[in-house]
Amino acid sequence: MNHHRIKVLLIEDNPTDARLIQESLSEASDDPFDLETADTLAGGLQRLSAGGVDAMLLDLALPDSFGQETFVRAKAQALGVAIIVLTGMHDDTLALKLVQGGAQDFVAKVDVSGNNLTRAILYAIERERLEQEFRKLNEELEKRIWDRTSELEAANRELEAFSYSVSHDLRAPLTHLHGFSSLLLDNHASQLDEQGQRYVRKIKDGVLRMSSLIDDLLTLAKVSRQELRRCEISLNSLVEEVMKDLESETSEREIRWLVGSLPMIECDRGLMRQVLVNLLSNAIKYTRKREHAVIEIREDVIDGKKTIVVKDNGVGFDMKFADKLFAPFQRLHREKDFEGTGIGLATVQRIIHKHSGRIWADSQPGLGATFYFTLGSEITNQSTKLTAQVVPA
Amino acid sequence: MNFESAPQPIDILLVEDNEADVRLTQEVLTDSKVRNNLIVANDGAEAMACLRRQGKFQNSARPDLILLDLNLPVKDGREVLAQIKEDANLKTIPVVILTTSKAEEDILRTYKLHANCYITKPVDLDQFVTVVRYIEDFWLAIVKLPSNHKS
Numbered sequence: 001m002n003h004h005r006i007k008v009l010l011i012e013d014n015p016t017d018a019r020l021i022q023e024s025l026s027e028a029s030d031d032p033f034d035l036e037t038a039d040t041l042a043g044g045l046q047r048l049s050a051g052g053v054d055a056m057l058l059d060l061a062l063p064d065s066f067g068q069e070t071f072v073r074a075k076a077q078a079l080g081v082a083i084i085v086l087t088g089m090h091d092d093t094l095a096l097k098l099v100q101g102g103a104q105d106f107v108a109k110v111d112v113s114g115n116n117l118t119r120a121i122l123y124a125i126e127r128e129r130l131e132q133e134f135r136k137l138n139e140e141l142e143k144r145i146w147d148r149t150s151e152l153e154a155a156n157r158e159l160e161a162f163s164y165s166v167s168h169d170l171r172a173p174l175t176h177l178h179g180f181s182s183l184l185l186d187n188h189a190s191q192l193d194e195q196g197q198r199y200v201r202k203i204k205d206g207v208l209r210m211s212s213l214i215d216d217l218l219t220l221a222k223v224s225r226q227e228l229r230r231c232e233i234s235l236n237s238l239v240e241e242v243m244k245d246l247e248s249e250t251s252e253r254e255i256r257w258l259v260g261s262l263p264m265i266e267c268d269r270g271l272m273r274q275v276l277v278n279l280l281s282n283a284i285k286y287t288r289k290r291e292h293a294v295i296e297i298r299e300d301v302i303d304g305k306k307t308i309v310v311k312d313n314g315v316g317f318d319m320k321f322a323d324k325l326f327a328p329f330q331r332l333h334r335e336k337d338f339e340g341t342g343i344g345l346a347t348v349q350r351i352i353h354k355h356s357g358r359i360w361a362d363s364q365p366g367l368g369a370t371f372y373f374t375l376g377s378e379i380t381n382q383s384t385k386l387t388a389q390v391v392p393a
Numbered sequence: 394m395n396f397e398s399a400p401q402p403i404d405i406l407l408v409e410d411n412e413a414d415v416r417l418t419q420e421v422l423t424d425s426k427v428r429n430n431l432i433v434a435n436d437g438a439e440a441m442a443c444l445r446r447q448g449k450f451q452n453s454a455r456p457d458l459i460l461l462d463l464n465l466p467v468k469d470g471r472e473v474l475a476q477i478k479e480d481a482n483l484k485t486i487p488v489v490i491l492t493t494s495k496a497e498e499d500i501l502r503t504y505k506l507h508a509n510c511y512i513t514k515p516v517d518l519d520q521f522v523t524v525v526r527y528i529e530d531f532w533l534a535i536v537k538l539p540s541n542h543k544s
Contacts, residue, residue: 168464168494174516175493176413182518183420211516218495 027114260298437468
């Protein structure tokens with residue numbers, strides 16, 4: 001910059017001050033400045049719009065504008081032009097305010113001398129240049145973020161459309177398959193022999209299984225897209241609520257529930273409910289062959305972290321398959337022994353991960369399974385004491 | 394529960410483009426304890442023609458209940474619903490959305506358009522039969538609707 005002539009626009013209505021500044025600038029060692037003067041803001045802004053100005057020396061008290069307003073109006077039209085505000089008095093508060101608003105410097109007229117004005121202008125120009133560069137980089141970055149966000153939003157919309165069509169269009173043919181198979185059995189059984197009827201029943205079973213697979217997959221997909229709506233809830237009352245929901249599965253079973261004193265937790269209630277429904281109905285399902293089923297839910301501290309523990313005395317699983325446990329469609333038991341789609345624990349894991357938590361399991365075949373989960377730092381209330389209470393199944 | 398049997402059959406308008414769905418609904422309604430006439434419209438435009446007794450529907454009765462699918466060709470179910478609920482003469486007819494969709498946006502949107510209720514059609518036929526019985530019990534026996542002029 002220093003090798004070119006530097007165009008400085010002075011907006012100042014007081015001829016004495018204007019002359020003072022003009023003289024100060026010409027005193028500067030290598031006199032790099034071309035100075036133009038305007039005595040109103042309007043005149044100054046008109047000159048500014050003609051272009052070529054590198055820096056502006058701006059008096060705030062002008063015939064057509066006063067104070068901070070003068071600066072705001074000048075700044076609005078001076079993109080890339082360094083503004084140095086001139087003032088008759090010391091006013092640090094105003095100075096700071098203007099610098100925050102984008103002025104490059106603030107010089108009191110009483111302090112004006114050739115060297116410090118020259119330095120102020122040169123540094124102001126340099127700062128303005130850096131600021132412009134920074135702004136440009138920032139704009140580019142913002143544009144890239146914007147583009148990426150739009151791409152992601154588009155992908156998300158496509159995914160929404162896809163799951164919508166899965167929800168609607170894939171289910172419709174299933175209702176037909178099931179409906180007409182049922183009608184075949186109800187109204188035309190006489191035309192089918194025993195084996196034929198068995199085949200039709202198999203078709204119906206297959207349809208219902210397909211239908212629950214679709215439902216579970218949609219739930220899994222929804223969990224991934226859904227935003228968390230966090231609130232503080234009592235884990236004990238949620239557990240109670242879920243146990244009531246599962247009554248149809250437990251009414252004819254003898255299950256001893258050991259529910260400890262559980263903490264208040266900060267989480268998405270609907271999603272946490274799904275976690276508990278999955279973990280507890282798994283515990284109910286896999287203890288089915290036990291005469292005395294015991295299901296325990298308590299809080300513990302593991303590796304210094306508050307952890308929720310769900311433990312059953314069911315069939316358990318072999319730990320060498322532990323890594324498959326949370327993968328979608330992975331099942332460790334035969335459908336014949338224990339029904340299921342293999343999506344439940346995948347959903348549970350996604351929900352826990354969404355809460356920045358961790359879930360893992362521990363088991364030995366025949367000796368039951370224990371599931372542990374943390375919720376990042378969200379388990380709020382200190383209550384680690386196990387006060388067992390037996391809830392009749 | 395013991396419901397007074399209606400002196401005349403109930404008229405139900407089924408708006409459904411899929412032949413298989415029409416057939417299944419007919420089957421279920423045939424076994425109904427409520428005597429009913431099922432009028433079928435295969436798309437939204439036909440549904441409106443029927444409700445306004447235009448064209449081939451000139452002699453159709455004003456339905457007591459509308460079973461409306463959402464995804465229909467030409468004029469879709471949401472549009473049909475909106476038009477019914479904007480029409481001073483038609484808006485008193487209960488509209489039951491009966492669709493395979495479980496999508497929350499459908500549920501919310503149709504209630505915003507003043508659907509009387511939203512039912513996801515179960516895949517299981519036995520459950521579908523139960524649902525249709527509930528619809529009949531509720532809309533045709535339990536609730537009091539404004540007496541309409543069937544002429």
